[in-house]
Amino acid sequence: MPLDEAISLAKEKGKDLVCVAPQAIPPVCRILDYGKYRYEMSKKEKQGKVKHHTSKLKEVKIKARIEEHDYQVKLRRAKKFLERGDKLRLTLIFRGREMIRQEHGRQILSRMIEDLKEYGTLEHQPKMSGRRVGVVLSPTNRER
Secondary structure, three states: OOOOHHHHHHHHOEEEEEHHHHOOOOOEEEEEHHEEEEHHHHHHHHHHHHHHHOOEEEEEEOOOOEEEEHHHHHHHHHHHHHHHHOOEEEEEEEEHHHHHOOHHHHHHHHHHHOOOOEEEEEEEOOOEOOOOOEEEEEOOOOOO
């Protein structure tokens, strides 16, 4: 259909002539309400963003002299992060004279890693930097 006829037909219907495939020979155009089309496309795009979850790096800090209840609270928080699909950094902090007995802190860290084994996998072995020992866990892909 010639361009002039298509434009007059679109105006007659009170709609717009939109070029859908300009690369095609001959170019393909449609008669539609362009404002409504843009609105529907923006809604589709927003809906796609709502369902999308970006993985973040979350951190849980523990100390070498942590009590059992506090340990359980930190463990629940870590499980929640891993279940949600975020990576987790566990950081063990030594203060003052706790540096003398580092093996006690490392036992707590290894216990935490063992408790989180079904929720996440270890990316690398615990690494000491200054007064901190850090390790990163990534979530396992399992059915929820």
